[in-house]
Amino acid sequence: MKALLLLGYLLLTTPAPGSPSATGLFSAMTPAPDPSSVTEAVPAIELDRTAATVGETITVTLGGWPPGNVLVEVCGNERRGGSSDCAISGGVAAVVLDGGTTRVPLPLPAPPVACPCVVAATAVTGVAATTVPLQLSGAPQTAAAQNTGTPKLTIIDTALPEGPSWWWLFGLSGSTPLDITIRNDGTAAAENPPVSLQSGPEGGPGAIITSPAIGTIQPGQQHTFRVEVPLEAPVFGPFEVSGTIQDTVLRTGESVYPFGLLALLVIPLHLTTAWLVFTAPIPSRPARELTTA
Numbered sequence: 001m002k003a004l005l006l007l008g009y010l011l012l013t014t015p016a017p018g019s020p021s022a023t024g025l026f027s028a029m030t031p032a033p034d035p036s037s038v039t040e041a042v043p044a045i046e047l048d049r050t051a052a053t054v055g056e057t058i059t060v061t062l063g064g065w066p067p068g069n070v071l072v073e074v075c076g077n078e079r080r081g082g083s084s085d086c087a088i089s090g091g092v093a094a095v096v097l098d099g100g101t102t103r104v105p106l107p108l109p110a111p112p113v114a115c116p117c118v119v120a121a122t123a124v125t126g127v128a129a130t131t132v133p134l135q136l137s138g139a140p141q142t143a144a145a146q147n148t149g150t151p152k153l154t155i156i157d158t159a160l161p162e163g164p165s166w167w168w169l170f171g172l173s174g175s176t177p178l179d180i181t182i183r184n185d186g187t188a189a190a191e192n193p194p195v196s197l198q199s200g201p202e203g204g205p206g207a208i209i210t211s212p213a214i215g216t217i218q219p220g221q222q223h224t225f226r227v228e229v230p231l232e233a234p235v236f237g238p239f240e241v242s243g244t245i246q247d248t249v250l251r252t253g254e255s256v257y258p259f260g261l262l263a264l265l266v267i268p269l270h271l272t273t274a275w276l277v278f279t280a281p282i283p284s285r286p287a288r289e290l291t292t293a
Contacts, residue, residue, distance in 0.1 A: 045072075045121050045132040052108055054138035058119075060106045065096045065123060068205050068242075071196055072104055072121045076111035076139065079120050079131055082151060082246050083194045086120060087111045095205060096123075114140035124196045124243035149188030149219075153248040156181040156222065160229075175230040182224075182245060184217040190246060191216050197243035197250065199229050207232060209241070 048059040060072050073091035090109035096102050117139060118131040159179050184190050192213055200206020207230045217223050229241060242251040
């Protein structure tokens with residue numbers, strides 16, 4: 001019994017290494033560092049053929065990609081306008097494992113803007129888009145698609161308005177809202193920029209975060225939108241939210257430990273200790289005999 005009480009006391013009073021308080025979760029979420037400053041294998045795309053027709057399907061091979069989810073899609077205007085130039089509805093999500101290589105069939109709808117066309121791949125873990133040219137017959141063609149400007153989104157702030165999910169404190173699956181504030185520092189409007197985010201254990205594939213339509217963000221305009229951040233059980237240790245908002249990389253993370261579950265174990269131990277202390281009989285002392293001189 002004494003050993004069990006000592007174990008509960010040590011668990012309660014010893015914090016997990018690097019673990020923040022529950023209220024500190026996401027308190028300092030910042031945009032990810034420039035991925036160009038990290039030396040790593042260069043992601044590549046290979047097509048089974050370089051010419052195809054709208055409505056056909058080609059095979060795309062990804063090589064040298066970090067583990068995680070990768071969005072593959074066909075784009076017009078050489079994707080100079082970002083993800084808004086891509087046929088998002090025809091995009092395919094591929095899962096890259098530790099080997100860094102995978103193959104995926106890609107249907108070819110007509111992109112929303114005229115060619116020159118490319119096949120683009122973007123990893124939700126923060127790698128910038130990689131493209132390869134594709135001659136796409138049946139899609140609108142132009143020698144030089146007009147490009148009056150380029151939107152450039154900057155992440156201003158992120159916050160958890162309701163704090164971490166109570167389920168996380170017990171190691172269980174749950175979600176909590178995340179507010180993301182962005183600003184368009186470019187020279188063109190960002191029209192409903194696509195959001196591709198995931199949440200899960202640090203460095204591994206995670207759950208896809210569903211995002212609402214953002215709408216149009218004019219140059220210089222700031223906009224805040226909300227998404228639900230899910231975590232799957234068991235919730236323990238470092239996790240991260242990563243991905244892209246149009247071409248802007250977001251990667252942030254924290255550590256979550258099930259202190260609520262720990263409290264369910266430790267509190268009964270403390271109550272048991274208190275009960276033993278206050279109910280234990282106090283030994284009586286023998287009365288002293290009085291002597292007279």
